[in-house]
Amino acid sequence: MTETRGKPSARRADLVRIAAELFAERGYRATTVRHIGDAAGVLSGSLYHHFDSKETILDELLSSYLDELLTTYREIAGAEPVTALRGLVTEAFRSLGEHRAAITVLQNERTYLRSLPRFGYLTKADDEVRRIWTTVLRDGIEAGAFRADLDPAITYRFLRDSVWVAVRWFRQDGRLSPEELAEQYLKMILDGITA
Amino acid sequence: MTETRGKPSARRADLVRIAAELFAERGYRATTVRHIGDAAGVLSGSLYHHFDSKETILDELLSSYLDELLTTYREIAGAEPVTALRGLVTEAFRSLGEHRAAITVLQNERTYLRSLPRFGYLTKADDEVRRIWTTVLRDGIEAGAFRADLDPAITYRFLRDSVWVAVRWFRQDGRLSPEELAEQYLKMILDGITA
DNA sequence: CTCCCGCACCCAAGCGCTAGCTTGGTAGCC
């Protein structure tokens, strides 16, 4: 009963999606199992037929997002630096649409979650993402595509933060599509805002 | 007794600082009054001699930061666009050092806090900050200092997020001073990262 | 100088409440 992994029951997936919206809106810790139950139309105790803890629900949400992101990123990373950077930024915005809830939770409660043994893989994922971006930047600087006076570490943090924090105001149904938004950002990032 | 304002007792100020560090590390909601008491070397109940609620501690932290920030911003806003933008960015980084805890809490729990009646002033402050930045950007675009194809609203969010979210990794004692860091950021923001 | 009172500061104990989670049982479907 209550397998932590596997068993991709449709109901189980539904419940993850329902909980994800609440986690994103109110925060993971501020969302109670009774909230989740109400939103799903069941009593809070009934959730424990599907999951053995509230953490398990979050785990399923986060790990599935990170798996997909890293898979896509590994493919993009091989390309020529400017193309790769455009790809990383565009993919980040695209993922904002599909995984808004997961990204929001990660943004707002990353430091807390990393203190939980169960979510140790968050640090590993962060490290790989950082490695991919900084490699692209370093290659681009060496190849003369990016400015030579850039610090790859600072530039990475600047780009990563600028893009991902957009989850706070990004809406899937907004007036700009993820691709258009990525274009606006790339315009500023690549060429600056000076006339 | 237990005046919410006034009476700037030294002990009271100490307690705010102690609580601020915990709020920043573990989050406001995840920090219990017992944690604060432990860190301060008193029992949790003793905190209520100084403050009438946990919210009051946070309020004192946030409002004092916002007061200072807005005062400085109003002065900067008058200058010529590029100078003003440089000033806004530099001041933001400078405030990261002095008000790291307050900014961290605001970044991580802004949406929750805004739902509390007591913290309605956060929305007002946000509005004024937005007004100041977008005015600078709009003036700069009209004056030909910034690119004409920029959307002021998107550009503002991009800049604001990029700078403030740096609180997640910025350390007062890091290898770069706030001013040096602001220079690095301004280099990327104004002229882009392309060679 | 002494006495004592008021005040700032804190302790000890516990209240009411809600959190995540458990347990035993049941309705319906293959």
Place this chain on the structure above:
DNA sequence: GGCTACCAAGCTAGCGCTTGGGTGCGGGAG
């Protein structure tokens, strides 16, 4: 008849906060 999905009821731990009382110190009256 077993399996999935759920209910009804309630457990324990920990939350923010209260209450009544104690301690040391500074300052005015005698």
